[in-house]
Amino acid sequence: MCGVFGAYSPSDFVAEEVYLGLSALQHRGQESAGVAWIDNNRRVNTIKGMGLVHEALSQSVLAETPVRSAIGHVRYSTAGGSMLQNAQPICANYAQGPVAIAHNGNLTNFDELRGILENRGAIFQSTSDTEAILQLLAHQPKRSPFEALLRALAEVRGAYCLVVLLEEGLVAARDPWGFRPLSLGKRGDNYYVASESCAFSLLGASLVRDIAPGEVVLINGNGVTSYSLPIKSPKKWLCSFEYVYFARPDSVIEGRSVYGxxxxxxxxxxxxxxxxxxxxxxxxxxxxxxxxxxxxxxxxxxxxxxxxxxxxxxxxxxxxxxxxxxxxxxxxxxxxxxxxxxxxxxxxxxxxxxxxxxxxxxxxxxxxxxxxxxxxxxxxxxxxxxxxxxxxxxxxxxxxxxxxxxxxxxxxxxxxxxxxxxxxxxxxxxLPPDSLCTACFDGEYLEGAKSFNHPPGCCGGIFD
Ligand code: SF4
Structure with a gap:
């Protein structure tokens, strides 16, 4: 379990707000924390460290970082070990520009994707499954980063809520099953994306809505534009344990108060x-x-x-x-x-x-x-x-x-x-019983399997 946070403002500097948002999501991960942004030289920058948000990051440095969009992550390792190398956001400056990704969830076809990508020459810098998304994106140098991201997400299976920073804007994406919560918030013209809505109140922002399962949202000077992932799921599958334990009681998920x-x-x-x-x-x-x-x-x-x-x-x-x-x-x-x-x-x-x-x-x-x-x-x-x-x-x-x-x-x-x-x-x-994952209680995994079967010819469509 991890926490992700992203902020976009047409006028304000937001790096410190990402720090504060991550502090509100600290219960979702205590192993490491990181913040990333794109500078005026079109380079992605990141500060990461091990430990709690206040140990890993310098609030004063972020308060003086003049950026209008940034993302952040607090980590609790489930895939890949607990080490600085695996701290997020994961960043790269590739042929099409800078990119930073923060991920909450687990990709169930990571081993398969890693094998395919390494056969094509990819060198993985970490053992985190999130890097597969970055590598899939970078392996499409002829496409714009946003288009490459949409195609990359069509290849991954499992649970993911992402915040991604591109030159095209701040992107938020939720897997088609909606395993983990992801919310959109707003204060004035500023937009925020967070694993849980409790992170908005701290910033004086209000919950606008949940990012829908299978939705990708692009936030930039044009406002909020919603896209659909090219793969669909037959149903929603929200983790019921978020309500039992993970989420903070002052969060609202799918319109349901966690406290209530x-x-x-x-x-x-x-x-x-x-x-x-x-x-x-x-x-x-x-x-x-x-x-x-x-x-x-x-x-x-x-x-x-x-x-x-x-x-x-x-x-x-x-x-x-x-x-x-x-x-x-x-x-x-x-x-x-x-x-x-x-x-x-x-x-x-x-x-x-x-x-x-x-x-x-x-x-x-x-x-x-x-x-x-x-x-x-x-x-x-x-x-x-x-x-x-x-x-x-x-x-x-x-x-x-x-x-x-x-x-x-x-x-x-x-x-x-x-x-x-x-x-x-x-x-x-x-919520409707068939929209909730209860697998750890009843063993009924999605589609009766412990992982998602990947269609044959994995990644064939994007490496052209
Ligand atoms: S309900 Fe249990 S099995 Fe399903 S996602 Fe949540 S913790 Fe995992």
Whole structure:
């Protein structure tokens, strides 16, 4: 999972706004950050670094960079390792001009494309799948960069939301299935594109609309022009886990408030799995808090912020020494003993992946001498890996792939454990069931496959 941001203004300098937009998308990637722009000499420039936005980039340098269009990226690696070489945007100055690309998603036919391109002489500078798009574009030197980009996108398969900077303007593109969200925002004559709408409010901009699946938008002095990708999909396939966990609660995706859908997931969970005679509801902060509030509302129990998160802990501040590894989740989350002592509590979290955090938090609450502890999970069990840009473990490491609810309750040490049903999650999201990807919950991958089959003669049409 990554975050992308782009800005275009006819009159203002926007590089610092890209920095600020990326800060609002920090939850989508913490490994590296980068910003790119095209200078007056028709060259693409970039600043990239490892770590959080404020560590990787200099706000003061960007504030003094006089450019009216720029793009940026925060990275969480899913394809290609975590190294500066793979930080984005990926840039090149090729025969037809400068180009910079920032990508959120995973290309499922990257290996195939890389093989074809290398046979044609391409030299890849990174192990990131995004570079295949850049190489496909550069291998069409007779076409304008925008036309070459459209043709390149007809060759890639999988999940992508892109912001691309060309001399023709700022481009935003979303794959035909619409796996990941991508939004268009506006303030005055300035346009913004972001992985999530939460990045607009910070800049005083408003959400205009989602970029549609299969849509390519070109933003320049002529305003916003919409194009369609040459390949179509039979349906939309938006990641349901964006609503469960990834997206920030103050974002709106496909017209649905993430906060509202998460609260509704908690309400539905409470309606299915009751109060268990508990004294209060608490959450695994922050990811479980919105659902816990919905659970408390529907069950009539009070919500208590009984598990506290240390907001200032991250890998930047604390080195992974043996001591830290032993402390594990205690470094980040801690229960308030006086709230749990002799009480019965419902603890709500958004999901269980490996089960490690749930087990450690439950054991810490047990140490507080809680009378009983009931775990409620505001999504269905995650049993299958994701092939569409999310770094989930293989099935063997997914706790729910091996345990039913009772086994899982025993494993993590809870008195009871229940999940929200898939139907409950979909109802809470409120979008048509056949427009949502739920593959990590039900194993129903797009077209029944774990990847998209590429038609024979791949890339044949663009290398003429
Ligand atoms: S498999 Fe799960 S995480 Fe991956 S896109 Fe589908 S719903 Fe999202």
């Amino acid at each position: 859908t998460r609260q509704e997931m908690g309400r539905k969970l409470a309606m299915s799995w009751g109060a268990s005679g508990a004294d209060f509801v608490a959450s695994f902060p922050d990811s479980g808090t919105t659902a816990a509030l919905g659970y408390a509302q529907a069950s009539g129990m009070p919500f208590k912020a009984a598990v506290v998160r240390n907001r200032y802990v991250g890998r930047t501040f604390i080195q992974p020494t043996q001591k830290v590894r032993e402390l594990g989740v205690r470094i980040k989350l801690n229960p308030c003993p006086e709230l749990f002592r002799d009480r019965s509590a419902v603890l709500v979290d958004d999901s269980i992946v490996r089960g490690t955090t749930a087990g450690l938090v439950v054991s810490m609450v047990r140490e507080c001498k809680a009378r009983s502890l009931h775990l409620r999970i505001s999504s269905p069990p995650i049993k299958y890996p994701c092939f569409y840009g999310i770094d989930t473990p293989s099935s063997g490491d997914l706790a729910a792939a091996k345990c039913d609810e009772d086994d899982m309750a025993r494993t993590v040490g809870a008195d009871s454990l229940h999940y929200l049903s898939k139907e409950g999650m979909i109802e809470a999201i409120g």
